[in-house]
Amino acid sequence: MALALTQGDPAGIGPEIALKSWASRVEAGLPPFFLLSDPDFLRQAARRLDLDVPVRAVAPEEAAAIFGEALPVVPLARQVSAEPGRPDPGTAAATLESIEVAVELTRVGRAEAVVTCPIAKHVLYDAGFRHPGHTEFLAALAAEPGAEAPLPVMMLWSEELAVVPVTIHIPLRDVPGALTEDLIVRTARIVARDLRERFGLDRPRLALAGLNPHAGEAGAMGTEDRDVVAPAIARLQAEGIDASGPWPADTMFHARARRGYDAALAMYHDQALIPIKTIAFDEGVNVTLGLPFIRTSPDHGTAFDIAAKGIARPDSLIAALRLAGRLAASSRVST
Structure with missing residues (x-):
C-alpha cells in the first residue's frame, strides 16, 4: 500500500516539490506514494522544469509496485490546467477533489495516509x-x-521540536477571549493520545506555555495564566497526563529546555510557529492530530512567486512523506 499525496494548488510549487520528492526517493528513503492529479499536467510540469521524472497513471493498489520506476499518479475526474504563479479559482474544484479522494481512499484502506501539498x-x-x-x-x-x-x-513537528498552537488562525486581539480552560484540556488530551498511539511514546510529556510575558507574573501581567491555563494543567494532571506549566514562553525553546518535554503547547499561532520555523524551517512537518486517519503536510505555503522556477526545495514535503510512512508503519504494528 502507498501514501496518498494531494496535488495542492497546481499554480503553486506543489507539482515541483512532488516531482522532486519522487526523484529523491532513494536517497531520501521515501515510502511509496501516489499523487492525486492529472498525469498529463504532471508530465508538462516535469518537461517545463527539465526533470527526468516518468509519470504513470495507476490505480491506488498499483502504486507501490511501480513506485521505483515511475511517479504513480491516480487520475482525477477533472483535468488540471494551471499557469505557474497565477492562482485561479477555476482550479479549485480539482484541488478539492484531490483532497476528498485522498481521504476516502485512506478511510477505506486503499491508502495508508494522507499527505497534502499546499493550498x-x-x-x-x-x-x-x-x-x-x-x-x-x-x-x-x-x-x-x-x-x-x-x-x-x-x-x-521536527526531530528537534514539536509544537501545538491551542488557538490558531485568529487575530492576536481575539486570543484571550478564545482561550478557554476546556479548549486547552481538549487539545492536550488529543496531543497526549496521538503521541501515545501514533508516535509510540508511553507517557508523553507536555509543556504548556503561558499566554502573557513571564506567564503572567502571578497575575501582575494578566490573569489568563493564573485563571485559565493553570487550572487546565491541574485538570490534565488529575487525569494522569504529564502536563506542566504554565511556563514563560521566552525560555521554553532553547536546547536544554526542549529536552524536558515531548511537545510544547503554545497559546497562539506565532508563539508556536516562530520557534519551530527558526529551528527547522526546511524540515518542519504539519501533522493533524485528532483525525481518524494520518495526515501530514509540508510546513509552508504555495509560494506562487517561485512556482516553476526550479528553485523550490522539497525538504519539507520529503519530511512529511517520511513521517507519514513512519506513523503508518507504527499503526500497522499496533494493530
Whole structure:
C-alpha cells in the first residue's frame, strides 16, 4: 500500500516539490506514494522544469509496485490546467477533489495516509469554499454521517521540536477571549493520545506555555495564566497526563529546555510557529492530530512567486512523506 499525496494548488510549487520528492526517493528513503492529479499536467510540469521524472497513471493498489520506476499518479475526474504563479479559482474544484479522494481512499484502506501539498485558501474562497482552512475541511470529511466533526489539532513537528498552537488562525486581539480552560484540556488530551498511539511514546510529556510575558507574573501581567491555563494543567494532571506549566514562553525553546518535554503547547499561532520555523524551517512537518486517519503536510505555503522556477526545495514535503510512512508503519504494528 502507498501514501496518498494531494496535488495542492497546481499554480503553486506543489507539482515541483512532488516531482522532486519522487526523484529523491532513494536517497531520501521515501515510502511509496501516489499523487492525486492529472498525469498529463504532471508530465508538462516535469518537461517545463527539465526533470527526468516518468509519470504513470495507476490505480491506488498499483502504486507501490511501480513506485521505483515511475511517479504513480491516480487520475482525477477533472483535468488540471494551471499557469505557474497565477492562482485561479477555476482550479479549485480539482484541488478539492484531490483532497476528498485522498481521504476516502485512506478511510477505506486503499491508502495508508494522507499527505497534502499546499493550498491557497483565498483561491478556494473565491470559488465558494466555506471552510476556514485545509485542516477544518479534513475534519469535516472525517465526520461520520450526522455526527459532529472531530476537533483537529495542528502540530508542527521536527526531530528537534514539536509544537501545538491551542488557538490558531485568529487575530492576536481575539486570543484571550478564545482561550478557554476546556479548549486547552481538549487539545492536550488529543496531543497526549496521538503521541501515545501514533508516535509510540508511553507517557508523553507536555509543556504548556503561558499566554502573557513571564506567564503572567502571578497575575501582575494578566490573569489568563493564573485563571485559565493553570487550572487546565491541574485538570490534565488529575487525569494522569504529564502536563506542566504554565511556563514563560521566552525560555521554553532553547536546547536544554526542549529536552524536558515531548511537545510544547503554545497559546497562539506565532508563539508556536516562530520557534519551530527558526529551528527547522526546511524540515518542519504539519501533522493533524485528532483525525481518524494520518495526515501530514509540508510546513509552508504555495509560494506562487517561485512556482516553476526550479528553485523550490522539497525538504519539507520529503519530511512529511517520511513521517507519514513512519506513523503508518507504527499503526500497522499496533494493530
